[in-house]
Amino acid sequence: MTDAVIDLDSAAAQARAVAGAGPAFLPPFANSRLGSMGIELELMVLDRLTYDLLPAAPDILLLLDKQEKAWVATPEITTSMLEVATSVLGSYREAATQVEEIRTSVQRAAFTVGAAISGGGAHPFQKWNEQRIYPKDRYRESAKKYGYLAKLFTVFGMHVHIGMPSADEAVRVGAWLTQRAPLFIALSANSPCWQGEDSGFCSARSNVVGAFPMSGIMPPDLRSWQEFANHFERLAQHGIVNSIKDFYWDVRPKPEYGTIELRVLDTPLHPAYSAALACYARELCIEIADRPGTWPSGNARELYNWNRFNAAKQGVRGSWIDPCSGKEHAIEHVVRSDLARLVARSDDPDFPEACLLIEELLRDGGQAGWLSAHMSAGAGMNDLARMASEIFEHPLRPGRGARQ
Template sequence: MAGLDYKKFTVGVEEEYMVIDPLTRELKSHEQKIVQEGQKIIMDKVKAEMHQAVVEVGTDICADVDEAFMDVATLRKTISGIADELGLWVGASGTHPFSHWESQLITEHIRYNEIVNELQEAARSNLIFGLHVHVGMETREMAIHIANSARYFLPHIFALSTNSPFWEGRLTGYKSFRTKVFDKFPRTGIPDYFESIEAYDNYIKLLVKTNCIDNAKKIWWDLRVHPFFNTVEFRICDIPMTVQETITITALFQAICGKLYKLHSQNLNFQMYSRALLNENKWRASRYGIDGTLIDFGKESEVNTRVLIYELLDFVDDVIPHLGSQHAISHVHKMLEQGTGADRQLKVFEETKS
């Protein structure tokens, strides 16, 4: 449609990597040495996380997914190189397959100390690794509108990202057990629908006033209007194994935002569904990944997850050229054919029995 500005939908990517001892393959608490060395090279694009065995990186604000690809690839290469120099490895999986959280150390920082003090074992055991995707928004009003509608698609993209079938040496039966670990935190999962940005802000103000939170960063939903950046932040996904998978998922979130923006400009709105219904699909995606079924709430029937993902591609197809993400989106077909990170982990386990 002429006149629509899709350039506003910039992207930013945050990834959480596991730090590994090359000899034992166990997670390695390392006093954030990778972060300290990394900040000498890439400044604040690398950060410490609550557990010492986790390193977080974040891209710059990227104009498109091609730029994001280059940034993520550079970050992965840089952090891997630093880890190698320190006698460590880094890896990408939503959970470590056999390490136990009890043996891992918490990073000494006032914010992490506060979280552990409040949440206790829920915080100490939260040794997981995710992907967060930011999509730029022109206004906060548009952000809440898009966030409300985008909730429906969260399980579809989550299913593609599943990459955590093991937990503490056990085969969990889930394609993403990471989400089950994180469920112990408050204010997680798919959020409710908010009538307006004012309603959302009033919710935050009430939680702050009643000492539930000190700021909106302690809203850990699968999707949120970011409290400090002008973005919608998608937080539901496991960290994918490869750069290409990360960028394809980023492109899908960006395309969903672009499509919902286009519909809004035509005075069309996507059907809103309750959190209770959407969480049914999230559970299915967590359990079965792309090999199960999701509920098509419009048809009131179960549909193969792969079929629904192909339908999603059709839904966003008309905005993809405007976003310049054709190549990244096309990789969805390969992901559906070769399976998710969880599928590949399980294949190795079945072949090696270890």
């Protein structure tokens, strides 16, 4: 995910810990180039006739494994979902180019096996109890540990990795990025339906993660990598965590890659939006890194919980309380102010293109608003799934959004 060199012995120990086959292990932090970036997308595999989830991910992955590519495709916890992850990226242009290559390749492989692919945070009408756990040791262990929550976790998210020059900076910048994480929930929100019902939320997916014991945010009192490592060790002694993957935090350090990982986003309906949103996160992190030694202030945890809830409920039409100032602002205003400031300071010449796509996500209630308007016009759950799949099918350019 980054250009950090990963120690093979550490990687093996980490793999054993993740699979539950070895002792708890926290790898050393592999420092990365500031602003290096990676994107992970969890995608739905759909039946092309019913648009229900289809357990065809293993067949699609077999085809993708034969393809020479810079990115990777891997299984996820159930067989109706797959994950794609970019190579190390350094700019919006690189991100946009690679996610478009991913889109076309995955769609072609899915078509070959009689399936369709879709973005979106939650399938509109799938039933969790009908899903199948992917036959992999790590996922079998998760099913044993978390019971029905493992299948309930058939939701689809986007994760963004941002390279950090040191472990201590990963903790500090991660604390700042956490405060703005609800903005990314709102911008990506596109899961208004859950288990065949209108959830009343713009992002129903966001509520599922909270059922896991180590969800939420990194404790605000952790101010260094050593303090984080001590925190990990205390939890590991009780068997609560075994690896970094046991932290379901909205923003977490990812030591083996030398990154911080933003984990709150619904998978966008089109991958082009993922490139734009990842670059927004990247620019925020670079800006924070240019203010060394500063930390967020204010009542972080309580305000964060409210900001998170409000972003999931209202989407881009919601509000955000600045934890530092205590002032409430419309999410649309905060995002537009951020983008104007970041464009002025960015060294990425194509970042303004990313901003055009983010502006598209602010209009008409964003992706959740587009789907809800479709429901209001009489669309059923199958229609919503079909619409999402059709959005995924075609290239998307700034100024020519998914609604057109």
